Amino acid sequence: MQRKQLAPGVFLTELDAEKFNRCRIAIHLRYPARRQSATDAAVLSMVLERGYAGCPDMTQLSRRLAALYGADLGVDLGSAGGDRVLSADICGIKQQFALAGEDLVASYADIVFGILFEPYLVDGSFDPEAVRIEKESLRRRLQGEYNDKRLYCVRQARRRFYGDNPAGIELYGYLNEIDAVTPQTVKAEYDRILAQATIDVMVQGADAAPVAERLLARLADIRRAPAPITQLCPVPAAPVRHYTEEISGLTQGKLCMLFTRDAAGELPSIHVLRMAMGIFGGTATSRLFRNVREKQSLCYYCGSSALRAAGVMMVDSGVESANIEKAEAAILKELSDLCARPVDEEEMEQCRRTLLAGMDSVGDSLAGLAGWYYGQIMRGEPLTAPEEGKAQMCAVTPGQVQEILQSYSYSVCYALTGQGEEADA
Incomplete structure (x- = not known):
């Protein structure tokens, strides 16, 4: 390699x-x-x-x-x-x-x-x-x-x-x-x-x-002047902006919440970021899935994801139009709770097992392996095997998860609402 x-x-x-x-x-x-x-x-x-x-x-x-x-x-x-x-x-x-x-x-x-x-x-x-x-x-x-x-x-x-x-x-x-x-x-x-x-x-x-x-x-015959990698600046933190769009015939409302990272300088570890998203809303054991979707029944789906280079976190949810404000408040409460108190080891382990199972499948295909290594190249990291990545995932601590979630500020909320009989996608 x-x-x-x-x-x-x-x-x-x-x-x-x-x-x-x-x-x-x-x-x-x-x-x-x-x-x-x-x-x-x-x-x-x-x-x-x-x-x-x-x-x-x-x-x-x-x-x-x-x-x-x-x-x-x-x-x-x-x-x-x-x-x-x-x-x-x-x-x-x-x-x-x-x-x-x-x-x-x-x-x-x-x-x-x-x-x-x-x-x-x-x-x-x-x-x-x-x-x-x-x-x-x-x-x-x-x-x-x-x-x-x-x-x-x-x-x-x-x-x-x-x-x-x-x-x-x-x-x-x-x-x-x-x-x-x-x-x-x-x-x-x-x-x-x-x-x-x-x-x-x-x-x-x-x-x-x-x-x-x-x-x-x-x-040999192509004149080239390779450009440096584009260095992005995170979107500056600002008071949250709310947007609502009404669509006729929409039976299931949509809610998208975007957060920007306050921290400047070195980008977070991809393994810490994946654990943070898994704990917050990226897995079936996450806070958003268990508490907002299952316990409170405020949404049909609710998940979080993050773009490391751009410094943005997104929460994407399908909700009843009447429950959009309740869902937004519930999502923010789960984030606030994670920022206030470190995650316990049992919750960390549940999330870690899910993520490690996904990493186990990387080597099942040529495209999966190539994607693993090219992802490291794009992030400017040394090439390491998936097994090393699993070890790094296992080393992530609750404090690291809490620290990265604390670095996000709520920035934009976009909601789609409407009533009618026509089903939507």
Whole structure:
């Protein structure tokens, strides 16, 4: 398990996959998010999945993957604080299982690197028809946000909370900007990403040396100036702001509460943060689940989560419209109680068992293992095995949980209310 630097801003990590009969190559391009081109980046990720110069349409690409014993290919766009991560991965059977001795690893690498470094272009820009199709797909996706009232409430709260903070840039762009997206603007965003991205390639179950050679060959003619990792500033603490939106036909109200961290400087340990969220509202033994949902029956669901880099904690709940204020007060009381008194060891142990069970499943798949290690890379941590992570989880103390929960201040409350017979999402 090593992470080697191959060139400025280019790294390769080789991971053990002895127990699997498949191998996997994944490449991650981490680059600064930019508000004015967020919609172009979203369309780009969708267009790239359609093919590349060697297989310029989805039919040819599907045939090529089928010929490689049914290899799987994926392209994804994700968030990392104020950065975005454009990823492509391919997974197929290991080299030794090729029936005719084919060089499967070379074929896998050519496809996944082709997707990101040799896209199919028409007159120097992306295929207009592919861009048109994916613009409409993105339009339907963004329009569908309103139909999923839980998602809609969360995003409305985030918009009020972040304002112009870089962490608030929408991952999939903006509905009112889709019409302005063109093959040329998508190509300009693609060029920016290639120039600025930190590139991480992760190889599992295959010889990494030829993969590294192919990667450097693809990058040889690309002018690059990798950008530093975006350092986010937490949203400043301020008096809580309440927003209420009435929606006709809504039968189940939605409540989203956002909190900002007061503490500046070093980010909290991911293991302490996970324990804090598990104790507060992230597990079936949490305070919010046991006390607000089960004992008081104030909500249909109620959970907490946190974004470490952005310094934000969220409580997301589905409630009867008449109970929104009661649910809000009950949630705040549970947080106040946790801040006032350390958690007892029995409650810590219940939460810890749940989290450790989840960590046990990390090694059940190649993607799970790769995600574990790339998460450490994104956080700037040394690479450690899941077993070490479990040991660190076991070392978290009640005082650490209390301290991190005490650092959050209530900032934004967004509620959806309404009455009617029409069911909502």
